Amino acid sequence: MSLLIVEPLEAEVMQWLAERHPVHYAPDLATEPHQLREALHQVQAVVLPPSVAVDAPLLRAAPRLRVVGRMSGGAENIDAEACRAARVEVVRSLTATASAEAEFVVGALLALLRRVPVLSSDGMLVGRELGCATIGLIGMTPAARMLAQLLPVFGTRVVGYDPSLHQSDPIWTQWGIEPLPLRELMELSDGTALLLGYFQRYRGLLGERVLGFAKHGQVLVCTAHSALVDDTALARVLQEGRILAAWFDTMEPGLLDADRPLHGIAGLQVTPRLAGTTKESRTRAAWGVARRIDELLGATPEPQAEFRSTFPAELPDPSDEPRWR
Known part of the structure; x- marks a missing residue:
């Protein structure tokens, strides 16, 4: 076979x-x-x-x-x-899946901004428009490149952060995204989209020291691995209202169990890997x-051994043209 x-x-x-x-x-x-x-x-x-x-x-x-x-x-x-x-x-x-993921993120942001109300100056609880928002993209994935094209059509300001990219990297200009340090991105963004590929060193990247600086009333959409977010810190900012709502398209098993911080938290929505599945x-x-x-x-295989060398490289170079690996 x-x-x-x-x-x-x-x-x-x-x-x-x-x-x-x-x-x-x-x-x-x-x-x-x-x-x-x-x-x-x-x-x-x-x-x-x-x-x-x-x-x-x-x-x-x-x-x-x-x-x-x-x-x-x-x-x-x-x-x-x-x-x-x-x-x-x-x-x-x-x-x-880049275009499907980007469409999903746009739809999720539209839904959360409109569905989760904030208090206006006249005392009414109202929704918000994506066109008047600043959206922070965390992780310069192919989906981020698509979002950088879609969001400005609404009039949205797009800012971004990637731990593997320096702010002077030309990719930011090429993609039309304003680079910011992670803390500043969280302080300015009305909505954030977590797209970053998962590696062990990024586990808990969005912890207390990051989520604690989120702009009040922010909404979060995560199509990345849920382990990038510390569940205790997320539960705290959701309870405080600093982050009004969070939408995860996948979540590690057990994170919503009765003995975990996110159990029963209002404002949390989880879907079963819908973002890229079209x-x-x-x-x-x-x-x-x-x-x-x-x-x-x-292709002609190389001489076999019990263990052989592999692909992929640990991280794709975001400046490369889209490719298969």
Whole structure:
């Protein structure tokens, strides 16, 4: 077996791959880890959903594996060091979901600003307009580039922060985003969009020292990994009203349990990974991943060893043109 597909793909993409390689489609393996590892023993390439961790134990069960395909662009659940050691390339979409994510963020900001009222000078509780707001983008992802094009159409001021980019980097000018330190961004923004790719060093980036400086009445939209936000600090600012509402498109299991700070907090909304999941984005992602897998399976493999080196690099260079990896 050359290719095992666990993540459902578009029918025409599946057919295209089946015409070129031996393909086995087994979506049930996503919830059967033991059977999945048995199936991987003779596999050269696999397409896995985000729920399946690509880690050292999985790679040890797949001695012939050369490629792991991911339909989502996030790096969560991927052990880059283990892939590098095993010389397994991770193929994932960095741009296919960008426009879908940007549209989702715009819609979420519009909904929160209008739905969560503030007190006006005449004493009435009223909504706000996106066109009169300053929106802070945290993380210069492909979706941020799309937002930098969409938001000014409303008249919105767009500011941004990325821990991997200096404020003098030309990417800010190229994308039309005003760079600010994170504290200043939080102090000025009526709404923030957290888009940053997750790495362990960024865990809890938005903690007490950051959220405590948020502009009163701010709304937060997060399409990134929820671990970037400290849940205790978020619960506190939501209770105080410093942040009026927060919308997370994904959240770590257990964060809303009865013994956790966010349990029962008003103003918190969670959706199940809707931002990048559209018919159009999945089609783009499926074709991009499929073509790259086909290219790699057609290439002559290097001499095999028990562990082999890998991709991806730890962070994509935001100044690069959109690409597949």
